[in-house]
Amino acid sequence: MEPLTQPNEKTIATTRPKIFEVTNLNVYYPDFRAIRDVSLNVAANEITAFIGPSGCGKTTMLRSFNRMNDLIPTAKITGTLLYRGADLYNKTVDPVEVRRRIGMVFQKPNPFPKSIYDNVAYGPRISGKVKKGTEMDDLVESSLRKAALWEEVKDRLKSSALGMSGGQQQRLCIARAIATNPDVVLMDEPCSALDPIATGKIEELMTQLKKEYTILIVTHNMQQAARVSDRTAFFSVEVEEEHDSRTGVLVEEGPTEKIFSNPNDQRTENYITGRFG
Ligand SMILES: Nc1ncnc2c1ncn2[C@@H]1O[C@H](COP(=O)(O)OP(=O)(O)O)[C@@H](O)[C@H]1O
Numbered sequence: 001m002e003p004l005t006q007p008n009e010k011t012i013a014t015t016r017p018k019i020f021e022v023t024n025l026n027v028y029y030p031d032f033r034a035i036r037d038v039s040l041n042v043a044a045n046e047i048t049a050f051i052g053p054s055g056c057g058k059t060t061m062l063r064s065f066n067r068m069n070d071l072i073p074t075a076k077i078t079g080t081l082l083y084r085g086a087d088l089y090n091k092t093v094d095p096v097e098v099r100r101r102i103g104m105v106f107q108k109p110n111p112f113p114k115s116i117y118d119n120v121a122y123g124p125r126i127s128g129k130v131k132k133g134t135e136m137d138d139l140v141e142s143s144l145r146k147a148a149l150w151e152e153v154k155d156r157l158k159s160s161a162l163g164m165s166g167g168q169q170q171r172l173c174i175a176r177a178i179a180t181n182p183d184v185v186l187m188d189e190p191c192s193a194l195d196p197i198a199t200g201k202i203e204e205l206m207t208q209l210k211k212e213y214t215i216l217i218v219t220h221n222m223q224q225a226a227r228v229s230d231r232t233a234f235f236s237v238e239v240e241e242e243h244d245s246r247t248g249v250l251v252e253e254g255p256t257e258k259i260f261s262n263p264n265d266q267r268t269e270n271y272i273t274g275r276f277g
């Protein structure tokens with residue numbers, strides 16, 4: 001008979017269904033290395049939060065997950081990033097398809113200067129997979145419902161998205177991201193331009209969305225990370241002596257509750273308790 005053993009943290013970590021496996025990831029800008037040797041696994045249908053001081057490479061890290069760094073000609077990336085077992089940076093991989101499957105929501109809501117309907121229909125239209133008419137109407141409605149926006153906008157789908165409040169615009173951007181049927185949604189400080197009520201709505205929405213999607217969120221708001229995420233990765237800045245520059249490193253990653261109550265590393269402890277240095 002199998003011995004009965006308590007699963008330790010390591011076995012739990014290795015049995016979580018992995019959606020991303022990052023190994024020794026480095027991202028270089030022309031003058032320095034923005035993140036150094038990051039290794040990290042991300043599980044499906046969880047919310048993983050990236051926290052850490054400004055400039056520690058959180059946005060750079062997030063952009064690596066859907067090859068948005070490709071759009072910065074001077075950025076260079078080394079190491080491996082597997083998505084569902086496949087090398088995301090393999091030459092045969094189409095970055096446009098990557099960004100359809102791994103959608104992104106930005107810091108500042110950035111709806112197109114189009115109608116509410118057309119913002120959501122935009123991605124499905126260019127992919128050519130959804131025909132006009134009721135099929136598109138249904139997709140727009142279901143996307144807006146999933147983004148908890150339908151009831152507020154169903155009577156004004158043809159009016160401009162720019163007339164909405166900031167919080168509504170951000171939920172519209174979420175609806176736009178999920179309309180293309182992604183697997184993962186990346187969010188870079190999605191509430192930083194929003195008031196507390198709009199922020200609360202997005203946080204509530206995120207916990208709904210994780211049933212269907214995997215979410216990676218960058219936030220400078222530690223309370224937000226503690227409220228919404230299952231796992232938290234804490235990044236910090238280190239001096240690279242040999243290059244006379246600063247770089248971002250992953251200090252530790254683990255269950256959010258543990259990171260905020262009993263982290264392994266003193267640097268994490270200092271950060272979460274507001275003591276720096
Ligand atoms: N396109 C870029 N070119 C050069 N340096 C950049 C670029 N984007 C970010 N950086 C630098 O890389 C470091 C990490 O930036 P970023 O990933 O935005 O950090 P965070 O999101 O944690 O604030 C910072 O020093 C920033 O100034």
Ligand SMILES: [Mg+2]
Nearest residue numbers: 058059060218
């Ligand atoms: Mg950032």
